[in-house]
Amino acid sequence: xxxxxxxxxxxxxxxxxxxxxxxxxxxxxxxxxxxxxxxxxxxxxxxxxxxxxxxxxxxxxxxxxxxxxxxxxxxxxxxxxxxxxxxxxxxxxxxxxxxxxxxxxxxxxxxxxxxxxxxxxxxxxxxxxxxxxxxxxxxxxxxxxxxxxxxxxxxxxxxxxxxxxxxxxxxxxxxxxxxxxxxxxxxxxxxxxxxxxxxxxxxxxxxxxxxxxxxxxxxxxxxxxxxxxxxxxxxxxxxxxxxxxxxxxxxxxxxxxxxxxxxxxxxxxxxxxxxxxxxxxxxxxxxxxxxxxxxxxxxxxxxxxxxxxxxxxxxxxxxxxxxxxxxxxxxxxxxxxxxxxxxxxxxxxxxxxxxxxxxxxxxxxxxxxxxxxxxxxxxxxxxxxxxxxxxxxxxxxxxxxxxxxxxxxx
Amino acid sequence: xxxxxxxxxxxxxxxxxxxxxxxxxxxxxxxxxxxxxxxxxxxxxxxxxxxxxxxxxxxxxxxxxxxxxxxxxxxxxxxxxxxxxxxxxxxxxxxxxxxxxxxxxxxxxxxxxxxxxxxxxxxxxxxxxxxxxxxxxxxxxxxxxxxxxxxxxxxxxxxxxxxxxxxxxxxxxxxxxxxxxxxxxxxxxxxxxxxxxxxxxxxxxxxxxxxxxxxxxxxxxxxxxxxxxxxxxxxxxxxxxxxxxxxxxxxxxxxxxxxxxxxxxxxxxxxxxxxxxxxxxxxxxxxxxxxxxxxxxxxxxxxxxxxxxxxxxxxxxxxxxxxxxxxxxxxxxxxxxxxxxxxxxxxxxxxxxxxxxxxxxxxxxxxxxxxxxxxxxxxxxxxxxxxxxxxxxxxxxxxxxxxxxxxxxx
Numbered sequence: 001x002x003x004x005x006x007x008x009x010x011x012x013x014x015x016x017x018x019x020x021x022x023x024x025x026x027x028x029x030x031x032x033x034x035x036x037x038x039x040x041x042x043x044x045x046x047x048x049x050x051x052x053x054x055x056x057x058x059x060x061x062x063x064x065x066x067x068x069x070x071x072x073x074x075x076x077x078x079x080x081x082x083x084x085x086x087x088x089x090x091x092x093x094x095x096x097x098x099x100x101x102x103x104x105x106x107x108x109x110x111x112x113x114x115x116x117x118x119x120x121x122x123x124x125x126x127x128x129x130x131x132x133x134x135x136x137x138x139x140x141x142x143x144x145x146x147x148x149x150x151x152x153x154x155x156x157x158x159x160x161x162x163x164x165x166x167x168x169x170x171x172x173x174x175x176x177x178x179x180x181x182x183x184x185x186x187x188x189x190x191x192x193x194x195x196x197x198x199x200x201x202x203x204x205x206x207x208x209x210x211x212x213x214x215x216x217x218x219x220x221x222x223x224x225x226x227x228x229x230x231x232x233x234x235x236x237x238x239x240x241x242x243x244x245x246x247x248x249x250x251x252x253x254x255x256x257x258x259x260x261x262x263x264x265x266x267x268x269x270x271x272x273x274x275x276x277x278x279x280x281x282x283x284x285x286x287x288x289x290x291x292x293x294x295x296x297x298x299x300x301x302x303x304x305x306x307x308x309x310x311x312x313x314x315x316x317x318x319x320x321x322x323x324x325x326x327x328x329x330x331x332x333x334x335x336x337x338x339x340x341x342x343x344x345x346x347x348x349x350x351x352x353x354x355x356x357x358x359x360x361x362x363x364x365x366x367x368x369x370x371x372x373x374x375x376x377x378x379x380x381x382x383x384x385x386x387x388x389x390x391x392x393x394x395x396x397x398x399x400x401x402x403x404x405x406x407x408x409x410x
Numbered sequence: 411x412x413x414x415x416x417x418x419x420x421x422x423x424x425x426x427x428x429x430x431x432x433x434x435x436x437x438x439x440x441x442x443x444x445x446x447x448x449x450x451x452x453x454x455x456x457x458x459x460x461x462x463x464x465x466x467x468x469x470x471x472x473x474x475x476x477x478x479x480x481x482x483x484x485x486x487x488x489x490x491x492x493x494x495x496x497x498x499x500x501x502x503x504x505x506x507x508x509x510x511x512x513x514x515x516x517x518x519x520x521x522x523x524x525x526x527x528x529x530x531x532x533x534x535x536x537x538x539x540x541x542x543x544x545x546x547x548x549x550x551x552x553x554x555x556x557x558x559x560x561x562x563x564x565x566x567x568x569x570x571x572x573x574x575x576x577x578x579x580x581x582x583x584x585x586x587x588x589x590x591x592x593x594x595x596x597x598x599x600x601x602x603x604x605x606x607x608x609x610x611x612x613x614x615x616x617x618x619x620x621x622x623x624x625x626x627x628x629x630x631x632x633x634x635x636x637x638x639x640x641x642x643x644x645x646x647x648x649x650x651x652x653x654x655x656x657x658x659x660x661x662x663x664x665x666x667x668x669x670x671x672x673x674x675x676x677x678x679x680x681x682x683x684x685x686x687x688x689x690x691x692x693x694x695x696x697x698x699x700x701x702x703x704x705x706x707x708x709x710x711x712x713x714x715x716x717x718x719x720x721x722x723x724x725x726x727x728x729x730x731x732x733x734x735x736x737x738x739x740x741x742x743x744x745x746x747x748x749x750x751x752x753x754x755x756x757x758x759x760x761x762x763x764x765x766x767x768x769x770x771x772x773x774x775x776x777x778x779x780x781x782x783x784x785x786x787x788x789x790x791x792x793x794x795x796x797x798x799x800x801x802x803x804x805x806x807x808x809x810x811x812x813x814x815x816x817x818x819x820x
Contacts, residue, residue, distance in 0.1 A: 016466035050486065056426035057490045058497030065496070068504050069489035072482035076460065079479035080467045086475070087468030094478050098508070099553055120553075143509055143530075 002167035003035045003125070007135065007157035010044035012172050012231035013077050021231075022172075023084035026130055028236055030090060035125045037164060039135040039157040040081055042073025063108035067137075067147045071097070074134035074153070082132050092130040095121070097137035097145070102156065104138035104146045111138055111146035113155065113218075116163035133160060151212025158215045162222040169224055171211060172231035177241030178203060178210055180405040181258040185396050188406040191239060192256065196246040199256045200226075202348040202382040211243070219243070246350055254351035254358060255403040258396050261344045262389060264294060265317035266374065267310055267324050271334025274306040281331070282308055285323050291316045295344070295377045295386065305334070309375060311386065314340050342374065343392040346384040347399060359383045365402040371395050412577035413445045413535070417545065417567035420454035422582050422641035423487050431641075432582075433494035436540055438646055440500060445535045447574060449545040449567040450491055452483025473518035477547075477557045481507070484544035484563070492542050502540040505531070507547035507555070512566065514548035514556045521548055521556035523565065523628075526573035543570060561622025568625045572632040579634055581621060582641035587651030588613060588620050590815040591668040595806050598816040601649060602666065606656040609666045610636075612758040612792040621653070629653070656760055664761035664768060665813040668806050671754045672799055674704060675727035676784065677720055677734050681744025684716040691741070692718055695733050701726045705754070705787045705796065715744070719785060721796065724750050752784065753802040756794040757809060769793045775812040781805050 006026070013019050022038075030036050050069050054061070078094035085092035100121065104111035121131050135153025138146050148155055154171060161169035176191070178200065183189040195203075197220040204213040210228055219226050225244040233239070272278055283293060296310045312320045317340045328336035352358045359376075362383055366373060371394065375386035387395055400406060416436070423429050432448075440446050460479050464471070488504035495502035510531065514521035531541050545563025548556050558565055564581060571579035586601070588610065593599040605613075607630040614623040620638055629636050635654040643649070682688055693703060706720045722730045727750045738746035762768045769786075772793055776783060781804065785796035797805055810816060 016463065019467055053426065053486065053490060054493065057429055058493040061493035061496045065489040065492045065504055068492075068506070069486050072485050075482050075485075076463065076479050079475040080463060082475045082478075083464065083468040083471035086471045094475055096478070096555070099555075145506070145509075 001033045001035070003037070003164060004029060004168050004170060005037045005039065005157050005161040005164065005166045006170045006172060007039040007153055008041070008172045008231060009153065009174075010041040010047070011174055013040050013081065014044040016080075019077075019080050019084050023081060023088055023090070025231070025236065026085065027088055027090050030130060037121065037125070037131045037133065037160060037166070038081065039133050039153055039160060040074060040077040041135050041153040043077055046073040046076070064144060067108050067145050070147055071134070071137040071145050074136055078132045078134045085130055085132075090130060091128060092132055093124050094132045094134075096134045097156070098139035098143075100133060100160075102138035102159070104140055104148070106140040106142070106144060106146065108144070108146055110149035111140070113138060113148070113159045116159055118163045121164065148214075151214055154212040154215035155218055158218045158222075158224055158226065161224050162218065166224070168227055169219065170227045170229055171215075172229050173210060174230065174232060175210060175228070176230040176233060176239045177228045178243070178257070180256070181396055181400050182260070185260075185393050186258075186400045186406075189400070190405055190407040192241055193239075194242045194244065194249050195256050196249055196350050197223075197226075197243055198246060198381055199348050199350055200243040202346065202379065203257055203259050210241075216243070253349055254355045255347045255349040255405065256351075257348055257405065258399045258403070259346045259348055260392060260396055262392060263314050264311040264342060264344055264386075265314045265320075265338060265340035266342050266386060267312065267317075267320055267338040268307065269324060269328045269331075269333045269336050270307040271303075271305045272308055272328075272331055274300065274304050278306065278308070282324070282327060283310070285327060286312070286320055289319060289323055291320050291323075295375055295384065297375050297377065311342070311344070311375070341389045342386050343389045343395075344384055344386050345392065345395045345399065346382050347403060348382045350381050352381050352383075361402065362399060365398050366395060369394055369398050411443045411445070413447070413574060414439060414578050414580060415447045415449065415567050415571040415574065415576045416580045416582060417449040417563055418451070418582045418641055419563065419584075420451040420457070421584055423450050423491065424454040426490075429487075429490050429494050433491060433498055433500070435641075435646065436495065437498055437500050440540060447531065447535070447541045447543065447570060447576070448491065449543050449563055449570060450484060450487045451545050451563040453487055456483040456486070474554060477518050477555050480557055481544070481547040481555050484546055488542045488544045495540055495542075500540060501538060502542055503534050504542045504544075506544045507566070508549035508553075510543060510548075512548035512569070514550055514558070516550040516552070516554060516556065518554070518556055520559035521550070523548060523558070523569045526569055528573045531574065558624075561624055564622040564625035565628055568628045568632075568634055568636065571634050572628065576634070578637055579629065580637045580639055581625075582639050583620060584640065584642060585620060585638070586640040586643060586649045587638045588653070588667070590666070591806055591810050592670070595670075595803050596668075596810045596816075599810070600815055600817040602651055603649075604652045604654065604659050605666050606659055606760050607633075607636075607653055608656060608791055609758050609760055610653040612756065612789065613667055613669050620651075626653070663759055664765045665757045665759040665815065666761075667758055667815065668809045668813070669756045669758055670802060670806050672802060673724050674721040674752060674754055674796075675724045675730075675748060675750035676752050676796060677722065677727075677730055677748040678717065679734060679738045679741075679743045679746050680717040681713075681715045682718055682738075682741055684710065684714050688716065688718070692734070692737060693720070695737060696720075696722070696730055699729060699733055701730050701733075705785055705794065707785050707787065721752070721754070721785070751799045752796050753799045753805075754794055754796050755802065755805045755809065756792050757813060758792045760791050762791050762793075771812065772809060775808050776805060779804055779808050
């Protein structure tokens with residue numbers, strides 16, 4: 001008997017029929033003797049309906065009131081799923097985030113979880129009830145409703161699993177796990193049955209959008225195993241990916257997968273005076289405008305000047321460019337330019353730690369295909385490069401093959 | 411400067427445009443120097459949408475989960491109205507029932523308010539904020555979300571007004587107050603600018619559906635003046651009805667209005683043994699089936715037997731009849747019969763207390779029109795009769811005229 005936290009996303013609970021199917025699945029797990037805590041998102045379409053109402057009234061109002069409105073989406077789902085379980089003879093009880101309580105800071109619309117009270121939940125579990133918790137939401141110290149922002153339901157699930165010391169956190173989604181790369185780009189992409197939380201972290205942040213990065217960070221910090229499964233597969237022993245601690249993974253590979261991302265844009269200033277504090281001077285105003293910066297590269301130039309390049313989300317490219325070019329003029333930089341037709345490709349794998357030469361092999365592979373590298377960034381278990389967007393598929397395919405990731409043809 | 415609690419129903423906040431209009435009205439009141447607390451219902455149509463979702467999943471599930479789902483309707487409205495006020499430069503803050511907190515018992519779907527915490531609200535009022543509270547909902551001692559049932563938002567408004575010691579509770583609806591009878595039946599019906607809470611109680615319970623009876627009872631108990639206004643009238647000094655303490659009303663009349671109700675059905679058993687406890691024996695099983703009984707009449711019959719008649723809501727007629735006729739057989743009653751084509755007509759007025767002969771005048775008027783009376787029930791300030799439904803309009807018109815209620819033709 002295990003304690004399992006399951007999370008079902010918006011598509012999985014998108015209609016009365018889908019909710020019944022989720023209830024059936026929960027009951028099958030319960031009948032195997034497990035204690036089950038379920039985290040749900042708003043029904044697909046509901047959040048957009050609420051955002052439209054907000055936009056019609058006042059799109060620029062306080063985030064506090066946005067959260068009051070948006071949190072109702074998950075609240076409806078927990079009630080409906082509890083009713084569905086009751087209707088099938090399974091005792092269930094719903095909890096909103098504030099009812100649990102999921103204590104957060106007061107950063108409305110992007111709150112961080114500080115603590116989760118587990119007493120009431122444990123008592124209900126001991127009573128044999130299935131617990132249904134609204135994801136994405138919590139309450140701050142003053143009793144205000146907060147939401148956790150994008151991917152918040154995954155984070156709620158992992159945080160609850162940690163608080164309850166669950167054996168596993170199962171994330172039901174519309175795919176059956178993590179692949180060595182996107183199968184739409186490389187049809188021979190291999191399903192990965194197990195990978196480490198650190199690898200998942202790099203895969204997630206690099207654009208493999210199966211799990212939200214905040215949830216993986218949380219799981220990584222508290223060593224909580226996550227299993228990614230498809231809610232569209234009726235078989236409970238279906239294919240899945242277990243994301244767990246590195247030491248629990250038998251099969252070690254050098255490169256686990258190839259991740260990529262076309263949502264970025266690149267900005268460069270050249271001929272900036274090479275003096276202390278220059279990175280702060282450039283990135284400070286960008287950060288003040290609430291624009292997140294991903295990769296950053298600084299090169300020594302000639303004449304006591306330096307060249308500075310970074311990437312931002314493509315949606316924020318125009319705004320960032322405007323800020324940067326105004327700054328460049330002020331600072332007497334030589335040029336200010338940008339490009340939003342770029343892509344980032346990364347190879348990820350814990351084996352890199354002990355295997356030298358992985359980066360070199362990556363660069364060689366790209367060179368052989370005539371693909372020019374614009375930026376390079378590395379971590380212990382990842383190498384990322386920025387290239388022209390038009391070479392993206394070619395780069396992913398050739399790296400996937402070069403590192404032996406193609407599925408065996410059987 | 412006064413403290414005013416305003417309540418806006420579902421039609422008044424039924425769209426983004428209507429919410430903006432409500433925000434404009436609130437700001438006009440605020441600009442007159444008043445402190446404003448606003449109670450809102452769910453946007454019209456929203457509760458039905460949620461009920462349909464519930465029906466599709468499990469209509470027979472626990473009332474606790476129904477309340478979790480239904481309470482989201484008002485939560486969306488409070489957020490939207492707060493955003494609308496913010497957008498117009500007016501500081502506002504929303505509160506769900508649990509946030510206030512509106513403490514209730516745990517009778518899900520028909521909870522009763524036990525207490526309201528006013529500390530946080532007072533602090534926000536002192537800060538100059540308009541407070542927006544979700545009507546219809548509260549929280550029980552264990553933190554479960556409850557709803558107050560039909561007319562719950564009116565009750566929330568009055569209870570808040572009492573808790574905050576407000577000067578007036580304004581109920582905005584789609585009519586501009588209370589009339590001497592329904593203007594659709596008697597076009598010459600007169601608008602009543604002031605009437606007593608006791609009269610309103612009798613008018614409300616008799617089917618003048620402007621205010622919910624529970625809210626009026628609450629106001630009556632705590633002497634809270636209620637003003638009924640139309641949210642469709644742009645003029646803030648528009649026609650309204652002030653429902654207040656009897657002693658605050660200058661103009662005393664014998665009969666204030668004629669109320670009526672066609673939602674009832676009549677049930678009769680004859681030849682029941684006339685012995686102690688007979689009323690309990692008959693009405694106990696009816697009450698156990700959760701059927702509310704309105705009028706009750708017992709007549710002495712012949713041969714130590716008695717005849718017993720009562721009325722129930724027309725929706726519950728078939729169920730009540732089944733229970734009653736089974737009982738009648740058990741008890742050896744002579745007959746068991748019913749009629750759901752009846753109507754109740756009442757005359758209401760505090761002046762009746764000091765004026766004899768009002769009932770006699772009522773019976774004489776009906777006799778003159780050839781209308782047979784089936785049941786009579788009286789209170790200090792009301793006389794009700796049950797008649798054939800087909801005579802309803804005739805009875806209302808003739809009583810309205812006989813008691814001098816027709817508006818002066820000017």
